[in-house]
Amino acid sequence: MQASRQTAEALDSADPLAAIREQFELPPAVIYLDGNSLGPLTAASARAVEHSLRQAWGEQLIKSWNTAGWVDLPRQTGQRIAPLIGAGVDDVLVADSTSVNLYKLLAAALTLSPDRRTILTEAGNFPTDLYVSDAVSQRRPGVQVRRVEADGLLNALDASVAVVVLSHVNYRSGARHDMAAINARAHAVGAVVLWDLAHSAGAIPVDLAGSGADLAIGCGYKFLNGGPGAPAFLYVSPQLQDRLHNPIAGWFGHANPFAFEDHYRPAPGVDRWQVGTPPVLSLASLHAALEPWSAISMADVAQKSVQLFDLMAACFDGPLAGLGFDLITPRQAEARGSQISLRHRHAWPICQALIAEGVVGDFRTPDVLRFGLTPLYLRHVDVWDACERLSQIMATGRWRLPEFQAQHRVT
Ligand SMILES: *Cc1c(COP(=O)(O)O)cnc(C)c1O
Numbered sequence: 001m002q003a004s005r006q007t008a009e010a011l012d013s014a015d016p017l018a019a020i021r022e023q024f025e026l027p028p029a030v031i032y033l034d035g036n037s038l039g040p041l042t043a044a045s046a047r048a049v050e051h052s053l054r055q056a057w058g059e060q061l062i063k064s065w066n067t068a069g070w071v072d073l074p075r076q077t078g079q080r081i082a083p084l085i086g087a088g089v090d091d092v093l094v095a096d097s098t099s100v101n102l103y104k105l106l107a108a109a110l111t112l113s114p115d116r117r118t119i120l121t122e123a124g125n126f127p128t129d130l131y132v133s134d135a136v137s138q139r140r141p142g143v144q145v146r147r148v149e150a151d152g153l154l155n156a157l158d159a160s161v162a163v164v165v166l167s168h169v170n171y172r173s174g175a176r177h178d179m180a181a182i183n184a185r186a187h188a189v190g191a192v193v194l195w196d197l198a199h200s201a202g203a204i205p206v207d208l209a210g211s212g213a214d215l216a217i218g219c220g221y222k223f224l225n226g227g228p229g230a231p232a233f234l235y236v237s238p239q240l241q242d243r244l245h246n247p248i249a250g251w252f253g254h255a256n257p258f259a260f261e262d263h264y265r266p267a268p269g270v271d272r273w274q275v276g277t278p279p280v281l282s283l284a285s286l287h288a289a290l291e292p293w294s295a296i297s298m299a300d301v302a303q304k305s306v307q308l309f310d311l312m313a314a315c316f317d318g319p320l321a322g323l324g325f326d327l328i329t330p331r332q333a334e335a336r337g338s339q340i341s342l343r344h345r346h347a348w349p350i351c352q353a354l355i356a357e358g359v360v361g362d363f364r365t366p367d368v369l370r371f372g373l374t375p376l377y378l379r380h381v382d383v384w385d386a387c388e389r390l391s392q393i394m395a396t397g398r399w400r401l402p403e404f405q406a407q408h409r410v411t
Contacts, residue, residue, distance in 0.1 A: 036372030039225030048288035086207035169337030226286030315387030
């Protein structure tokens with residue numbers, strides 16, 4: 001694509017999502033390309049948390065579990081996420097972290113086929129997916145995790161596989177799996193698939209029900225903007241809801257928690273995947289952050305994501321050409337999520353120098369510069385300006401300054 005700042009401005013004037021940006025409280029001088037790691041604050045979240053804190057908790061105290069609907073938040077928040085991932089409104093629950101939900105669903109899914117010996121996953125999957133898969137397998141004698149490269153997955157799917165654990169979109173490269181094809185192949189050999197939608201929900205169209213997905217988990221604080229450490233979501237297909245049991249049989253997943261019975265009886269539907277008392281302030285934030293989505297078309301989000309990507313790819317092909325960058329995100333829209341990842345030997349100091357210039361992306365080991373392309377609040381000119389600043393940093397060699405070399409704990 002031949003791009004200029006005018007091209008970007010023209011795309012912004014025609015952008016059907018342009019007005020949504022006003023609902024976000026973005027710091028004025030920052031170009032935020034890290035919403036795939038921590039989504040920004042919405043005005044709605046700020047209001048909801050303030051209300052939950054001051055009125056609901058501060059004044060109404062314990063009454064709010066009933067009167068403010070606190071107890072319904074895990075399901076109501078799930079209902080707001082459901083249309084973004086192609087799920088039925090009763091099939092999504094918000095609870096715990098993505099990691100904990102992965103543990104719960106994976107351990108449960110293994111009980112569907114006790115004779116099968118393999119958990120199949122992708123080499124280079126997100127660490128929590130690898131670690132939790134290993135840990136779950138170690139508690140089941142005979143069960144092993146098999147890690148294969150993305151292009152070997154379909155071949156590796158045989159009758160030994162109990163569960164496939166995959167990130168729909170790879171956190172580092174942004175490469176996306178063909179969900180329908182993998183579900184179909186898995187079902188043909190009698191396996192189930194557990195999808196991690198951390199980089200899909202709110203980023204790209206997802207059709208869990210339409211693609212025959214069994215199980216999914218995903219993150220509340222990335223593209224869904226729920227706030228730091230916001231609770232995660234999980235999906236269980238209607239066919240599996242009665243057949244699977246939560247391995248952490250906490251009282252909130254009981255059919256009637258306030259009966260205080262001595263023995264566990266699982267709640268019907270997805271409610272059994274609750275464990276303990278829900279984190280109300282975080283839930284209120286996530287629930288409110290999902291408000292704008294009711295008026296947003298996923299097709300518009302997908303189209304804008306493509307345009308933002310194409311602008312950044314034009315930067316890679318133009319001003320950044322010959323400067324040691326390598327584009328590792330697939331260019332074909334259906335083969336990627338809503339991010340662009342550039343590999344560079346000096347990715348860390350370049351990323352730090354860019355942040356110092358007000359462009360916030362992130363670094364992923366060993367050498368990846370990652371930019372989240374979040375259609376709800378990014379303008380095309382933001383991507384254009386980010387490209388210009390990155391080109392300048394490369395031209396001036398500013399990234400070589402000593403202050404940009406030190407590592408941080410959170411990247
Ligand atoms: C961010 C991310 C998670 C996050 O897990 P938490 O339990 O919320 O820390 C899980 N999976 C993937 C693929 C992620 O990118």
